[in-house]
Structure formats: structure tokens, C-alpha cells
Amino acid sequence: MHEDKEITIYDIAKHLNISATTVSRGLKDHPTINKNTRKKIAEAAHHLGYRSNTFASSLRSKKTHTIGVIVPRLNSYFMSSVLAGMEDAASRVNYNLIISQSLEKAGKEIANAHTMFNKRVDGLLVSLAYDTGNINHFAPFFRKKIPVVFFDRIYASEESTGIVIDNRKAAYEVTKHLLEQGCKRVMHLAGNLLRNVYSDRLAGYKKALEEHNVSYDEGLVHISTLDEKSGTAAAERILSMGKKRPDAVIAANDTAAVYCMIKLKDAGLLIPGDIAFAGFNNDPISKIIEPNLTTINYSGYDMGETAVNSLINHLNGVSSVRTTNTIILRSDLIIRASSLKNKNL
Amino acid sequence: MHEDKEITIYDIAKHLNISATTVSRGLKDHPTINKNTRKKIAEAAHHLGYRSNTFASSLRSKKTHTIGVIVPRLNSYFMSSVLAGMEDAASRVNYNLIISQSLEKAGKEIANAHTMFNKRVDGLLVSLAYDTGNINHFAPFFRKKIPVVFFDRIYASEESTGIVIDNRKAAYEVTKHLLEQGCKRVMHLAGNLLRNVYSDRLAGYKKALEEHNVSYDEGLVHISTLDEKSGTAAAERILSMGKKRPDAVIAANDTAAVYCMIKLKDAGLLIPGDIAFAGFNNDPISKIIEPNLTTINYSGYDMGETAVNSLINHLNGVSSVRTTNTIILRSDLIIRASSLKNKNL
DNA sequence: ATGAAAGCGCTAACAG
DNA sequence: CTGTTAGCGCTTTCAT
Numbered sequence: 001m002h003e004d005k006e007i008t009i010y011d012i013a014k015h016l017n018i019s020a021t022t023v024s025r026g027l028k029d030h031p032t033i034n035k036n037t038r039k040k041i042a043e044a045a046h047h048l049g050y051r052s053n054t055f056a057s058s059l060r061s062k063k064t065h066t067i068g069v070i071v072p073r074l075n076s077y078f079m080s081s082v083l084a085g086m087e088d089a090a091s092r093v094n095y096n097l098i099i100s101q102s103l104e105k106a107g108k109e110i111a112n113a114h115t116m117f118n119k120r121v122d123g124l125l126v127s128l129a130y131d132t133g134n135i136n137h138f139a140p141f142f143r144k145k146i147p148v149v150f151f152d153r154i155y156a157s158e159e160s161t162g163i164v165i166d167n168r169k170a171a172y173e174v175t176k177h178l179l180e181q182g183c184k185r186v187m188h189l190a191g192n193l194l195r196n197v198y199s200d201r202l203a204g205y206k207k208a209l210e211e212h213n214v215s216y217d218e219g220l221v222h223i224s225t226l227d228e229k230s231g232t233a234a235a236e237r238i239l240s241m242g243k244k245r246p247d248a249v250i251a252a253n254d255t256a257a258v259y260c261m262i263k264l265k266d267a268g269l270l271i272p273g274d275i276a277f278a279g280f281n282n283d284p285i286s287k288i289i290e291p292n293l294t295t296i297n298y299s300g301y302d303m304g305e306t307a308v309n310s311l312i313n314h315l316n317g318v319s320s321v322r323t324t325n326t327i328i329l330r331s332d333l334i335i336r337a338s339s340l341k342n343k344n345l
Numbered sequence: 346m347h348e349d350k351e352i353t354i355y356d357i358a359k360h361l362n363i364s365a366t367t368v369s370r371g372l373k374d375h376p377t378i379n380k381n382t383r384k385k386i387a388e389a390a391h392h393l394g395y396r397s398n399t400f401a402s403s404l405r406s407k408k409t410h411t412i413g414v415i416v417p418r419l420n421s422y423f424m425s426s427v428l429a430g431m432e433d434a435a436s437r438v439n440y441n442l443i444i445s446q447s448l449e450k451a452g453k454e455i456a457n458a459h460t461m462f463n464k465r466v467d468g469l470l471v472s473l474a475y476d477t478g479n480i481n482h483f484a485p486f487f488r489k490k491i492p493v494v495f496f497d498r499i500y501a502s503e504e505s506t507g508i509v510i511d512n513r514k515a516a517y518e519v520t521k522h523l524l525e526q527g528c529k530r531v532m533h534l535a536g537n538l539l540r541n542v543y544s545d546r547l548a549g550y551k552k553a554l555e556e557h558n559v560s561y562d563e564g565l566v567h568i569s570t571l572d573e574k575s576g577t578a579a580a581e582r583i584l585s586m587g588k589k590r591p592d593a594v595i596a597a598n599d600t601a602a603v604y605c606m607i608k609l610k611d612a613g614l615l616i617p618g619d620i621a622f623a624g625f626n627n628d629p630i631s632k633i634i635e636p637n638l639t640t641i642n643y644s645g646y647d648m649g650e651t652a653v654n655s656l657i658n659h660l661n662g663v664s665s666v667r668t669t670n671t672i673i674l675r676s677d678l679i680i681r682a683s684s685l686k687n688k689n690l
Numbered sequence: 691a692t693g694a695a696a697g698c699g700c701t702a703a704c705a706g
Numbered sequence: 707c708t709g710t711t712a713g714c715g716c717t718t719t720c721a722t
Contacts, residue, residue, distance in 0.1 A: 008699055019709045024701060032707055051463045055403040056699035059714050064400070074432065075425030084419045087446060096443050096464070100432060118396045119441070258633060288603060288633045353715055364693045369717060377691060401715035404698050693722080698715105705710080 007050040015044050027052065066096045067311060068116035068124045072104045072153070076255075077283045078300045079127075082151070085304025086125065093312055095122075104130040104225070110137040117141065123311040128153040130192050130225060147314035151307040153195050158325075161314070163307045165331040167197050170296045171204030173333050174250055174278045177294070179212045181341040183248035183276055187220045189234050189256045201252050201280070226252055231259030238275070239267055247275055248339070254279035254286045254295055261289055261338070277338040291337030298331035352395040360389050372397070411441045412656060413461035413469045417449045417498070421600075422628045423645045424472075427496070430649025431470065438657055440467075449475040449570070455482040462486065468656040473498040475537050475570060492659035496652040498540050503670075506659070508652050510676040512542050515641045516549030518678050519595050519623045522639070524557045526686040528593035528621055532565045534579050534601045546597050546625070571597055576604030583620070584612055592620055593684070599624035599631045599640055606634055606683070622683040636682030643676040 009023040016023070018037065026033045026041035033041075044050075058064050067090055071079050083099065090097050098119060102109035109129045116124055117140050124141055126148060135155045141148050142159040154162035178186050188205045191198035202221065209216055222237060224230035234256065238245055251257035257279035261271055269275055271291055279286055282297035306327060354368040361368070363382065371378045371386035378386075389395075403409050412435055416424050428444065435442050443464060447454035454474045461469055462485050469486055471493060480500045486493050487504040499507035523531050533550045536543035547566065554561055567582060569575035579601065583590055596602035602624030606616055614620055616636055624631060627642035651672060 006699090010699080020699090021701075021710080022708055024699095025708090034707060037707085051465075053404070053699050054464065055400045055409070056714090057701075058400040059398070059404055059716085060699080060701045062714080074429045075422060077420060077422070080420030080425050083444075084446065087419065087444065091445065091460070098441050099428075099444060100436065101429065115436070119399065120396075262633070285630055285633050288607070288630050290635055351715090355715080365715090366694080366717080367692055369715095370692085379691060382691085398715050401698090402717075404700090405715080405717045407698080691722100694720090696718085696720105698717090700714090701712105702714105703710105703712090706708085 006053070007045075007048045008053070009050075011048060012041060012044045012050060015048065016040055064120050064122050065094060066098055066119065066121050067308065068119065068121035069097055069099045070102055070109060070112045070116065070124070070126045071099070072102050072127060072129050074099070074101050078281050081300030082127075082304035082307075085299075085301035085306075086308045087304075088301075089305040089308035089312075095308070095312070102129040102132075106132040113137040113141075117146075121146070122315055123147045123149070125307050125311060126150050128155060128195060131194065133194065147311055149307050149311045149314075151303055153197055154326075156196070161310050162326045163303055163310065163329065164196065164326065165296075165298045165329050167200035168204040168207070170280070170298075170331045170333070171201035171250070171252075172208045173204075174280075174294070174296060175205045175208035176212070177333060177335065178248045178250065178276055178278060178339055179208060179214065181248075181272075181276060181339060183341065184214070185217075185220065185244075185246040186214070186248040186250060187222065187238070187246035189226065189230075189249060189251035189260065190221055190223045191226045191252050192223070198252050205250060220246055224256065226256040228255060228259045231256040231261075232263045235260045235263030235267070238264065245275070248272075248277070249275060250278045252280050254281045254283040254293060257293055257295075258283075258285050258289045261293070272338055272341045276341055282334060286336070289338075294336045294339035295334050296331050297334050298329060303329055351398070352390075352393045353398070354395075356393060357386060357389045357395060360393065361385055409465050409467050410439065411443055411464065411466050412653065413464065413466035414442050414444045415447055415454060415457045415461065415469070415471045416444070417447055417472060417474050419444070419446050423626050426645030427472075427649035427652075430644075430646035430651075431653045432649075433646075434650040434653035434657075440653075440657070447474040447477075451477040458482040458486075462491075466491070467660055468492045468494070470652050470656060471495050473500060473540060476539065478539065492656055494652050494656045494659075496648055498542055499671075501541070506655050507671045508648055508655065508674065509541065509671065510641075510643045510674050512545035513549040513552070515625070515643075515676045515678070516546035516595070516597075517553045518549075519625075519639070519641060520550045520553035521557070522678060522680065523593045523595065523621055523623060523684055524553060524559065526593075526617075526621060526684060528686065529559070530562075530565065530589075530591040531559070531593040531595060532567065532583070532591035534571065534575070534594060534596035534605065535566055535568045536571045536597050537568070543597050550595060565591055569601065571601040573600060573604045576601040576606075577608045580605045580608030580612070583609065590620070593617075594620060594622050596622070596624045599626045599628040599638060602638055602640075602683075603628075603630050603634045606638070617683055617686045621686050627679060631681070634683075639681045639684035640679050641676050642679050643674060648674055 009020045012023045013020045023041055026038045100112040106129050109132055138148050148160040151163040154164055190202050193199040206216055222234050257277055261277055278294040280296045282295045286293035286295045354365045357368045358365040368386055371383045445457040451474050454477055483493050493505040496508040499509055535547050538544040551561055567579050602622055606622055623639040625641045627640045631638035631640045
């Protein structure tokens with residue numbers, strides 16, 4: 001094939017003795033182009049080794065075919081799955097992803113949002129950082145009617161769509177499950193309550209307590225960043241509680257749960273005998289820790305796919321922001337040995 | 346700020362009563378522009394809310410400032426770390442990443458390579474799929490002198506750079522460690538030997554056996570895709586071996602090791618008493634499985650960073666492909682309980 | 691040190 | 707169904 005010069009639609013046009021416009025239209029299967037011409041164009045394009053110049057196209061059409069993605073961290077199983085889902089959905093409709101991470105910092109998130117804006121992404125997919133307080137940094141997008149879709153860690157806003165699971169219900173169900181196993185003092189390892197996922201989970205936890213006539217004890221809610229260290233720290237706190245120690249822990253993610261379990265096991269506590277455990281996310285580690293961790297499963301892949309599809313719909317004008325403001329995905333309680341008190345001891 | 350119309354260099358030019366050319370040059374700190382003018386341009390740009398149009402720029406300059414990334418899978422801890430490192434390094438020099446996954450299939454990898462080529466990435470970063478047989482699909486890049494950097498799963502080629510660890514040495518050291526623990530029949534769970542990482546690890550394993558006068562037994566090398574299922578299958582094979590069962594297993598990744606361990610533990614085998622274990626990658630799961638898994642640690646983050654930096658150097662003409670053909674990163678043996686036979690039983 | 695003019699490759703009116 | 711024309715915003719000679 002022709003090595004050096006890039007083939008343009010003009011080369012194809014000349015080759016076929018038609019106009020560049022026709023080639024341009026033919027290449028994107030414009031309906032008003034004769035089927036036959038269209039085929040000839042496609043063949044010539046292939047034969048000449050044509051590749052479209054997206055810059056010329058973007059410059060003209062003011063569409064970049066690029067979606068910006070801002071996530072707290074790249075390196076978790078959940079987020080990898082989300083990205084995999086996004087990548088699949090995006091490539092299916094010929095969109096690119098520009099991915100960046102906030103490292104859980106509002107400051108970096110703001111910087112990333114600016115960058116995305118300057119890169120003129122057609123739309124934005126965001127899962128908020130741990131400590132993001134407001135969404136002013138997305139205002140430029142709203143102003144320009146660039147659709148923003150939040151997922152998992154969302155921000156209730158008229159101007160954007162959110163993809164979530166029913167965190168309240170999920171937490172309610174885990175808590176209920178634990179209470180039904182006979183647990184009396186259920187501790188909750190929560191994250192920053194600014195984030196819907198954590199406040200909703202706390203709410204679900206509270207609701208279940210209430211329904212079971214267990215009074216809410218603030219001392220049993222431990223707020224942290226839910227990482228490895230926080231899990232260990234929570235365990236230390238539990239160990240320091242002596243007789244008033246909880247007999248169950250619900251962590252808002254599996255990481256905190258697992259590292260808390262490891263520390264408590266080291267200290268000689270039996271799980272679930274002395275203390276039952278449940279987490280969130282169904283991370284692979286939940287099936288490796290012993291005993292296996294009861295958790296809430298929801299598909300990151302589906303969430304990523306849904307987020308992209310929703311965004312694309314907005315871009316295509318299929319759905320307006322107002323019609324679908326929140327999409328709730330399925331989640332399931334997976335009961336494993338870490339919470340089965342009845343059958344174990 | 347001005348809401349609707351995009352500000353162009355012409356607007357700045359008009360505002361300052363100078364030419365667009367000067368603005369263009371001023372904006373990129375061209376040396377021939379008066380310092381004072383330069384400052385005025387920068388101020389006006391900021392004040393008017395100018396954002397550069399990368400498409401116009403790319404169209405003209407034929408540079409996209411975009412790096413293509415093709416990885417086997419997004420959703421592993423190692424790869425997430427690699428991507429995090431790449432993202433950091435790339436954003437530092439204002440490059441974008443377009444990320445795609447081959448899902449371990451040569452076919453998808455070829456398709457991805459085409460896509461990347463058509464998107465006109467300035468350079469390509471690749472970790473090869475499980476069964477990729479040749480790199481003909483990267484020939485168009487070589488032909489156009491678009492730099493291609495392979496990482497981890499590389500392909501020895503004159504035309505490209507590779508970023509790896511010394512897999513042979515690493516495997517040699519794990520094997521040696523196991524033999525020194527008194528293991529006599531060391532099994533190796535290998536991956537496709539087409540991939541350097543797996544053939545090199547096998548080579549290191551063989552070398553250590555040889556040095557310790559242990560004869561190589563092909564029956565003790567189990568080749569698979571090294572995923573969860575393969576780990577379980579390997580365990581089943583081990584269990585079926587009866588008396589000839591190995592007393593140690595070195596898996597070419599932690600996933601295979603861990604799921605193999607779980608299955609064997611279920612079957613009642615003691616680790617490391619009956620059978621010692623070691624893996625590769627230092628995945629988080631290696632610290633959660635009991636006993637903790639001995640493994641080879643190497644930084645995905647560093648590898649990603651190094652890959653991007655090396656690519657950028659090529660793009661800037663700092664280093665030619667010929668000068669640095671392979672970069673070897675540090676790796677370390679981390680000894681944990683799964684391989685400590687002496688101190689345990 | 692600065693400017694004028696041309697054109698990168700494509701698409702969107704508009705016309706026929 | 708197809709073509710003509712103009713111009714997206716920038717960079718790059720070539721002048722001055």
C-alpha cells in the first residue's frame with residue numbers, strides 16, 4: 001500500500017471522478033447517497049489505504065468523539081471492571097475514552113475537570129473523589145450543555161444523570177441479615193458521608209436497626225477512608241473496646257472488612273463466632289479471606305457500560321437529562337461464611 | 346466569562362492589535378517573540394477565556410499528543426497500577442492516553458492496533474495478548490516510524506523498545522529458594538511460552554533445577570492461562586497424581602497460585618507442609634491467602650511510568666530506538682509463609 | 691521581532 | 707442523488 005502520503009477524500013474523489021462531498025457522505029453512510037456509489041467509495045477507500053482524519057473532522061464538526069472519565073483511583077478491581085465496561089460500550093459506538101484519576105482528592109479532581117474541559121470532551125463520566133464538597137468545577141460543562149454522568153459516587157443534580165445501586169436498600173439487607181443471625185451490637189465502618197454511597201449505606205444500616213428495635217449507637221460507627229490501613233485501625237479500635245466490643249461489623253467496602261478481619265484474627269478472635277463480618281463490592285479478596293466474606297455484589301462492568309450508553313444517548317439527543325435522572329442498577333447480597341453465625345458455632 | 350462563542354487566537358490578536366501569528370507563537374513561548382508581548386498575550390488569553398483548539402493544531406501540525414495503549418485486560422491489580430503510572434507520566438507532559446484491551450485475544454489485539462493506527466496515535470504502548478503469534482499488525486507503525494514500546498509481555502524486535510523485569514532471574518531465585526527449603530519435586534504453573542514472561546520464567550526454573558542437580562520433569566510443568574479456573578484445574582491435576590505429587594508449586598502468577606492453594610487446602614493438604622507455594626506479581630490477594638504467598642514483586646506503576654517516559658523520549662528524539670532497546674526494571678523476591686517449610690513443620 | 695497568506699482535510703449550507 | 711463553495715482554528719513559509 002501507499003507508504004508516504006496520506007490519502008484524503010480528495011484522492012478518492014479524483015480516483016472515482018466524483019466530488020469530495022459525495023465521498024465524505026458516502027463514507028459515513030449518509031442516506032442520500034446511491035448504494036452503488038457508496039460501495040464504490042468504500043472499495044476505493046480501502047484499496048487506496050484511506051484513513052479518516054479525525055482532526056479535520058473534529059475541527060469542522062465540533063465533535064471530538066471523546067469521552068472524559070474521572071475516577072478516584074484506577075487500581076481497584078471494581079474500577080477496573082467499570083473501565084472495561086466503558087471501553088467496550090464506547091468502542092462499540094466509536095468513541096474514545098480519556099481516563100484520569102483524582103486520587104481521591106478534590107483538588108486533583110478539579111484540575112482533571114479543567115483538563116477535560118480544555119480537551120473538549122463530548123461528555124464526562126465521573127465518580128467523585130472522597131472529599132469533593134461541591135461540583136462547581138463541572139459548571140462549565142453544564143453551561144455548555146456538555147452532558148455529565150455521575151456513577152457510583154454521584155452528586156444529586158438537576159443537570160446530570162447518576163448511575164447507582166440502591167445503597168440504602170443493600171445496606172439495609174446486610175444489616176438485617178446480620179441481626180437475624182443473632183448479632184446484637186453491629187458496628188458500621190463507613191466512608192465520608194459526603195458521598196452518597198456511604199451516607200446511603202449508613203442510612204440503610206440505621207433503618208434496619210430501627211426495624212429490629214436496636215438502638216443506634218454512634219460509638220459503633222467508624223468513619224474512615226476504608227483502605228487497608230483504615231481496616232487495621234478499625235480492628236485496633238474494636239480490640240480496645242473490651243466487653244463492649246461489637247459482635248458484627250459491616251464495612252462499606254471489602255477492603256476495610258478484609259484487613260479488619262485479618263487483624264482481629266491475628267488477635268485471636270473467631271469469625272464469625274466472636275464477630276461476624278460483611279462488606280461491599282464482592283472484590284476477589286472477599287472469596288480468598290477465610291472465612292469468605294459476605295458482601296454486596298454489583299457489577300462494575302454493567303455500571304461502566306450503562307454510564308457510557310446513557311451519555312451517548314444524551315449526545316444523540318435520544319434522552320434528555322430531565323427524563324432520566326437516576327438509573328439504579330441491580331445489587332445482590334451474597335452470604336458467605338463470615339456472617340453465618342447460626343450454622344457455624 | 347464569555348459563555349457562547351469560543352475564543353480563538355484571532356480574538357486575542359484583534360484585542361491586542363497584533364497578528365494571529367504572533368499570538369500563536371507567543372502562546373507556545375516561541376523564542377523570537379518579545380517577552381513583553383508574550384506576557385500580554387498570555388494575559389489576554391486568560392482574561393478572554395481562551396482555550397486552544399487541539400484539532401486545528403493537530404490538523405496542521407500532524408501531531409495528536411495521544412498515546413495508544415493496548416493491554417490484555419484492564420481488570421487486574423497489576424495492570425491498574427501500570428495504567429496509573431502511565432496516566433501520571435503522560436499527563437505530566439500533556440499527553441492523552443487511549444486505552445484498549447485485547448481480552449487476551451490476538452484477534453482483538455490486531456483490531457485494536459488498526460484502530461490506534463487510524464486514530465493516529467503519536468506512539469503505542471503494548472503488552473501482548475496471551476496468544477499473539479507475530480507482530481505484523483504493528484508493521485504499519487514501524488513503517489511510519491511511529492514508536493512502539495512493549496512492556497511486560499514484550500516482543501523482541503529491532504524496531505521497538507521493551508520494558509521488562511528479569512523474569513529468568515526472578516524465577517531462578519524463587520525456584521532456588523524453594524529447593525533450599527528442601528523441596529524435591531517442584532511443579533511449575535506456566536503460561537503460554539510464546540510470551541517472554543512465561544518462557545523466561547520457565548527458563549529460570551529450569552536453570553535452578555539444573556544447578557541443584559534436580560532433573561527436569563516435563564510432567565511437572567503445567568501450561569495454562571493462569572486464571573482462577575486454571576489454578577483450580579492445576580490443583581485437581583496435583584490431587585490426581587497420588588504419590589508422585591509435587592511438594593512445591595511455582596506459579597507464573599499469583600492468581601493461579603492462590604486458587605490452586607484454595608483447592609488443595611479444601612482437599613486437606615497442608616501448605617507449606619505438604620506442598621509449598623510461590624507466585625508472581627505480589628497481587629493484594631497474595632497477602633490475604635493463608636498462608637501468605639511468597640511471590641515476586643515488581644512495580645506496575647514504575648513500569649507504566651517508564652514505558653511512557655521512554656516513548657516520550659523517542660517522540661522528542663532524545664533517544665533513538667537503537668540506543669535503548671530493552672529496559673530492565675527491578676524485581677524482588679518476597680518470602681512469606683507459603684514457602685517456609687523449615688520453620689513451619 | 692512581527693505579519694500576510696496559504697492550506698491542513700473535512701463537512702455544512704446551499705444549489706441544482 | 708450529487709456538486710460548489712466556504713471556512714472550522716491553527717501553523718508555517720516567506721516577507722518585512
